[in-house]
Amino acid sequence: MTFSLVARCPETGMFGTAISSSSPAVAARCAYARAGVGAVSSQNITDPTLGPLALDLMESGLPAPKAIAEIKARGTFIAYRQVLAVDAQGRTAIHSGPNSLGIWTEAQARNVASGGNLLANDSVPQAIVDGYLSASGHIGDRLIAAMQAGLAAGGEAGPVHSAGMLIVDKMSWPLAELRCDWTEACPIADIARAWEVYKPQMEAYVQRALDPREAPSYGVPGDE
Known part of the structure; x- marks a missing residue:
């Protein structure tokens, strides 16, 4: 009921993950990323503990393949889980349990991995x-392009209703975290539109956190 990718930008070191599903609020349960460490998607019959665990393992020094191997050793009901990871060196790994739903498969390259069920x-x-x-441009542009390509290739067997995109850079908080938790239309299109609005303002929000004295105002009521 899900397709996703995890990715690293080799030029900037940013990490991102994007995901879509027929289930509601998929990004709330499945998308994880940590600045300087990596990105993880934990999906299929989801165990939300596996995303943070994979990031902890990579932060401790394990490369993505060994972190996923450890997830397989530690996880409960691991035959039902699908977990994707990319680390700070661009190494990728995927576990797709044999009880993943329906048609399930995966693909990997340096700095990017994708899986679905x-x-x-x-x-x-x-x-x-x-x-x-x-794709070219910001990692956010590439994540959107990738999800649109997956949708064009067929996407899920049925309609998707939720989607999300998470990007981290150098801060402890997300550079961008955009979600559509439910729609009868196309959630990937909704995320793409949200990205078009958010991208030009993104650095200003970072500046507001780091030094609000230098932050621009957009001149709207209640601007904060």
Whole structure:
């Protein structure tokens, strides 16, 4: 019921993950990233503890493949889980349990990995990886392009209703965290529109946190 990717930008060191599902609020349960460490998606029949655990393991020094191996050793009902990870060196790893739902598959390259379940066909994750690698610009632009490529390749077997995109840079908080928790329309299109609005203001929000004296105002009522 989900397709996603985790990615690292080799130019900036930013990490991001993007995800969409037929279930509500998928990003709230499945998307994880930590500045300087990596990004993780924990999905299928979701165990939300696995995302933070994978990040902790990578922060302790394990590369993504070893972190995922440790997840497989420690996780409960691991045959039902699908977990994707990318680390600070761009190494990727995926665990897809044999009890993943419907058509499930995965694809990997340096700095990006994609996986999905209950897919329309088994080409979707590779289309997502190819979409990310062929896109240009900010990692957010590439994450959106990748998800759109996955949707164009067939996406889920049924309609998706929620989506999210999470990006981290150098701060302890997200650079961007955009979500559509439920829509009868296209949640990926909603996230893309939100990104178009948020991207030009993004650095200003960082500046407000670091030094509000230098932060621009957008001149709207209640601007904060």
